[in-house]
Amino acid sequence: MAFSFSTLFSKESKSVLGVDIGTSSIKIVQLRKDHGRVVLETYGAIALGPYANTDIGRSTSLPADKISEALKDVMREANVTTTDAGISIPYASSLISIFSLPASAEKQLASIVPIEARKYIPVPINEVMLDWFVIGDNAETKSDKIEVMLVAIHNDTIAKFRSIASDAALTVSFFEIEVFSAVRAAIDRGIAPIAVIDIGAASTKFYVVERGIIHESHIISHGSQDLTLAASRALGVTVAQAEERKRKYGLTGQPSISAGGESANVTQGIAELHKSLELSISPLVSELSRTVTAYQTRTNQLLTALVFTGGGATLKGFKEFVESKIQSEIRLADPFNKTQAPAFLEAILKEAGPEFCVAVGLALRRLQEIE
Ligand SMILES: Nc1ncnc2c1ncn2[C@@H]1O[C@H](COP(=O)(O)OP(=O)(O)OP(=O)(O)O)[C@@H](O)[C@H]1O
Numbered sequence: 001m002a003f004s005f006s007t008l009f010s011k012e013s014k015s016v017l018g019v020d021i022g023t024s025s026i027k028i029v030q031l032r033k034d035h036g037r038v039v040l041e042t043y044g045a046i047a048l049g050p051y052a053n054t055d056i057g058r059s060t061s062l063p064a065d066k067i068s069e070a071l072k073d074v075m076r077e078a079n080v081t082t083t084d085a086g087i088s089i090p091y092a093s094s095l096i097s098i099f100s101l102p103a104s105a106e107k108q109l110a111s112i113v114p115i116e117a118r119k120y121i122p123v124p125i126n127e128v129m130l131d132w133f134v135i136g137d138n139a140e141t142k143s144d145k146i147e148v149m150l151v152a153i154h155n156d157t158i159a160k161f162r163s164i165a166s167d168a169a170l171t172v173s174f175f176e177i178e179v180f181s182a183v184r185a186a187i188d189r190g191i192a193p194i195a196v197i198d199i200g201a202a203s204t205k206f207y208v209v210e211r212g213i214i215h216e217s218h219i220i221s222h223g224s225q226d227l228t229l230a231a232s233r234a235l236g237v238t239v240a241q242a243e244e245r246k247r248k249y250g251l252t253g254q255p256s257i258s259a260g261g262e263s264a265n266v267t268q269g270i271a272e273l274h275k276s277l278e279l280s281i282s283p284l285v286s287e288l289s290r291t292v293t294a295y296q297t298r299t300n301q302l303l304t305a306l307v308f309t310g311g312g313a314t315l316k317g318f319k320e321f322v323e324s325k326i327q328s329e330i331r332l333a334d335p336f337n338k339t340q341a342p343a344f345l346e347a348i349l350k351e352a353g354p355e356f357c358v359a360v361g362l363a364l365r366r367l368q369e370i371e
């Protein structure tokens with residue numbers, strides 16, 4: 001899928017590209033600043049399955065050269081016109097921990113954090129790239145401690161992504177762990193805690209954001225490909241057919257009641273598909289529900305909303321289904337609402353939004369940098 005309308009806009013300022021390399025697909029978004037407004041120039045996605053001899057929608061584990069081949073293909077299809085990019089690093093390839101230090105340590109963090117990090121990082125410190133932020137304001141909480149968020153990425157991971165980028169002739173200004181990109185694009189800065197939940201192909205990532213800071217993050221090992229695999233078994237169709245039906249009908253799709261002998265079969269097929277999708281999505285929704293309850297009990301704070309991102313959240317009828325199971329406010333991320341695009345694309349962009357959250361977040365950060 002790709003769409004380009006950069007020719008509709010005059011070229012004035014620099015264009016930037018957000019590149020989200022997921023396990024099942026690559027998503028890209030090109031943005032530009034124009035008179036203070038963020039303009040969407042082009043976007044696109046490409047499934048990695050075919051590059052790994054497997055089906056569309058399935059998670060893959062590809063070497064750098066195959067990934068850069070796919071990246072070049074989607075950049076060409078989407079008519080990308082810039083090489084100035086930000087790339088996300090998978091959450092699973094990173095390590096994030098939060099620990100507290102005496103407030104007096106704040107001035108010597110550069111020497112203290114790498115030592116402290118040894119307690120939290122299971123590999124030698126010289127094998128990782130370390131980054132850290134002080135979160136929470138101890139002046140505000142009148143505490144004599146500061147909270148530090150530590151982020152570590154293995155050097156091999158960075159090397160792999162660097163080689164993908166250089167193969168695709170991109171100049172990368174930063175690598176960012178996808179959680180930060182997703183959160184930037186999914187929510188507006190607010191005070192109350194919100195959960196951002198990214199449903200990918202093989203796994204689901206759960207983040208809690210409070211005062212713009214990520215307070216919790218973890219992975220649940222259920223993803224949208226589980227639905228496809230279960231539907232393929234239940235309906236006795238190929239994985240590719242199951243994926244197509246999942247996307248076409250989801251949990252709501254009604255066949256157009258046309259004349260012809262097949263419509264009863266089609267209706268029955270869709271009822272079976274719904275049953276299978278509901279059955280296979282239920283463990284994920286239950287686990288999310290437990291995670292939400294556990295967070296609220298432990299912190300004695302209510303999550304004001306659950307904001308869903310990732311391709312898995314674009315399943316038709318998903319929002320209504322989750323609403324019927326979890327009491328919190330449920331929203332689908334709409335990252336393109338932070339951008340200007342032709343009106344005729346509004347509905348398409350709203351629907352595709354959750355899938356492009358990370359890519360939009362990356363491009364937004366790059367725009368902020370060059371401002
Ligand atoms: N319209 C749709 N309806 C239902 N499911 C969809 C739809 N579009 C994509 N998906 C599912 O979304 C999943 C991919 O989502 P996404 O692109 O966010 O994953 P990813 O970024 O590759 O994975 P990860 O973040 O876990 O590495 C696939 O399993 C696919 O089947």
Ligand SMILES: [Mg+2]
Nearest residue numbers: 022023200310
């Ligand atoms: Mg992803």
